[in-house]
C-alpha cells in the first residue's frame with residue numbers, strides 16, 4: 001500500500017478495469033441494463049412523461065398544470081402543484097402500512113441506541129412542528145439548525161418542512177462566526193441546537209457556540225436546545241427553551257401544510273471559488289422527486305434493507321441520502337453520531353455487524369483513512385450483511401475502490417460511485433448497480449434526465465476522451481433554484497460561465513462507453529493546448545512510476561500552448577529519476593499532451609505542517625517569479641530556495 005498524497009486522484013489512470021456486478025446481484029437488480037437504457041432514453045426524449053410518472057408515485061394535494069416551466073436560468077417543476085415532502089416521507093408511508101417499520105435506528109458514539117418506527121417518527125415530527133409554530137415560526141420563514149448527528153436533526157428538518165419553513169442546517173463543526181453569518185444571511189428567528197454532540201468522547205459545546213453566535217445575530221428570537229449531553233448549559237430566560245419542554249408539551253395532532261411545488265424547502269451554504277459561502281436554495285416538489293428516484297434506483301433499495309449513509313446532516317449528502325431520499329422510500333435508515341475511530345478504527349464494522357447494515361454509503365476520505373489502519377479491523381467483524389457499497393464526495397482512486405470492493409464488500413457487493421453537488425440536490429452520475437459494470441475511478445453514466453456533456457469554456461461540445469468542463473444542458477427536478485438573496489450570483493456562477501448550460505465547476509472526461517470520470521474542480525485543472533488536464537491526474541501518473549515518491553504538478557504560462565506542465569518530483573528512496581523514462585511513462589498513462597515540459601527533481605516539496613503541498617509557491621517557482629506570500633506555515637521554508645535553484649530537466 002502506498003501513501004502518496006496524490007493517490008486520491010489517480011482515478012483516471014486505470015479505467016481499463018471493468019468490474020461487473022456479481023451474477024447474484026445482477027439477477028435481482030431493480031434496474032437492469034435494458035430498463036436503464038429505456039428509462040434514460042425516455043427521460044431525455046420525453047421528460048414530461050418520465051417525470052410525471054415518477055412524481056405520480058408520490059402524493060400531491062393539488063395537481064400540476066405543467067411539468068416544467070423553463071425560463072433560463074429559472075426552472076419551475078410541477079407547476080401549480082401542491083404537496084408536502086414531510087407528509088410524503090411519513091404520513092404517506094404510515095398510510096401504506098409501514099407504521100411499525102423502523103424509520104431511524106440511531107447509535108450514539110457512546111453506544112446508546114434509539115429506534116423510531118415510522119409512526120413514532122411521525123408523532124415526534126408533528127409535535128416538533130407544533131412547537132415551532134408555538135415559537136412563532138410561520139410558513140416561509142427560515143429556521144437554522146446547528147445540531148449533532150442525533151435523531152432530533154432529522155425530526156427538526158421534517159418539522160420545518162411540515163409547516164413550510166425552510167431549514168438551514170449548519171454543520172456542527174462550523175465556527176461561531178460561520179454560524180452567525182448563516183443565521184443572519186437567512187434571517188432566521190429560531191435556532192435549534194443541542195447542549196453538545198459527542199465526538200471522540202468529548203462533548204462539542206454547541207450551545208456555547210450558539211450563545212456566542214447569537215451575540216452577532218440580532219434577529220434571533222429563540223434558541224431551542226436538545227439535551228444530548230446532560231451538560232446543563234446556561235439558558236437565557238425568554239430566549240432559550242429546552243426541546244424536551246416545548247416539544248414534550250406540544251400536541252401530537254398536526255396536519256402537514258400543502259405548499260406550492262416551488263416553495264422553499266431548505267438553504268444549504270456551500271463554498272464557492274470566490275466570495276462568501278453561497279446559500280444554495282432548494283424547493284419542494286422537484287427535490288422530492290429527484291431524491292426519491294435516485295435513492296431507490298442507485299441504492300437498489302429493498303423493503304428489508306438497513307441503509308447507512310455515514311455523512312453528516314450538515315452536508316447535502318445528509319439531507320438527500322440520510323433524511324429525504326431514504327424516508328420517502330420507506331427505508332430503515334441507520335444514523336451514527338460519532339467518529340469512525342471511536343473507540344477504534346473498527347467502529348464502522350462493529351455497527352455494520354451489530355445492526356446488519358445492508359447498504360453502506362460513505363466517502364473516499366473515510367475509506368482511505370480506514371484502509372491505512374490495515375485490514376485487521378474489518379477482518380474482525382462479520383460484514384456479510386452488506387450487499388451494496390456507495391462512494392461520494394470526491395473522485396475515488398482505484399486503489400481505495402478496490403480495497404473497499406475486496407475487503408469491505410468481499411467482492412460480492414457492487415461499488416457505486418456517485419457524482420453530484422450541493423447544487424444538484426441529487427445524484428447525477430453513477431453506475432447503476434447490476435445495470436452496468438463499474439470502472440474503478442470513474443463516476444459512470446448520467447442518471448435519468450441528466451443531459452450531461454463535456455464542453456470547452458466557449459461552449460463547444462467535446463467528444464470521447466477529451467478533457468473539458470462538465471456541464472448539464474437542461475434543468476433537472478432537484479437542481480438549485482437560486483442563491484438565497486443573490487440571484488445575480490446564481491445566474492453568473494451556474495448559467496453564465498458557459499452560455500445556456502449549467503456549469504458544474506468540475507473538469508471531467510467521458511470515455512467511449514459514455515462513462516464520466518470527474519477530475520476535480522477546475523481550479524486544479526490545467527489548459528494545455530486547449531486540452532484540460534487534472535494536475536492530480538498527472539501527479540498520480542508520476543507517482544505510479546517506481547522511481548517517484550511524491551509529485552506536484554502546476555501550470556506555467558506558455559506562449560504557444562497557453563499553459564505547459566511543470567512537474568516537481570521527489571525520488572523514491574535509492575532511485576534515480578530518468579526524465580525521459582518519466583515522460584514516456586506519463587505519455588503512456590495519460591497521453592502525450594500530459595508530458596511534463598519541465599521536471600524539477602528535488603529532495604522535498606514545500607508542505608504545510610499538516611502535509612498539504614503548497615502549489616501556490618510551486619507555480620511561482622515554475623514561472624521563475626520571486627516567491628511571494630506567507631511562507632511561515634511551511635514545515636521547512638528552505639525547501640523553496642533549493643527548488644528555485646534547481647535546473648529543470
Ligand code: WTA
Pocket residue numbers: 270315316317391392393394395396417418419420421422423443504505506518519520521
Ligand atoms: C466533488 C457533495 C468526483 C466534485 C455531494 C463536486 C466528486 C463537489 C464526487 C461537490 C465523485 C463529489 N467523484 N468528484 N463521486 N462527488 N465530488 O457540494 O468536485 O459538497 O463538484 O457535494 O465534490 O461537493 P458538494
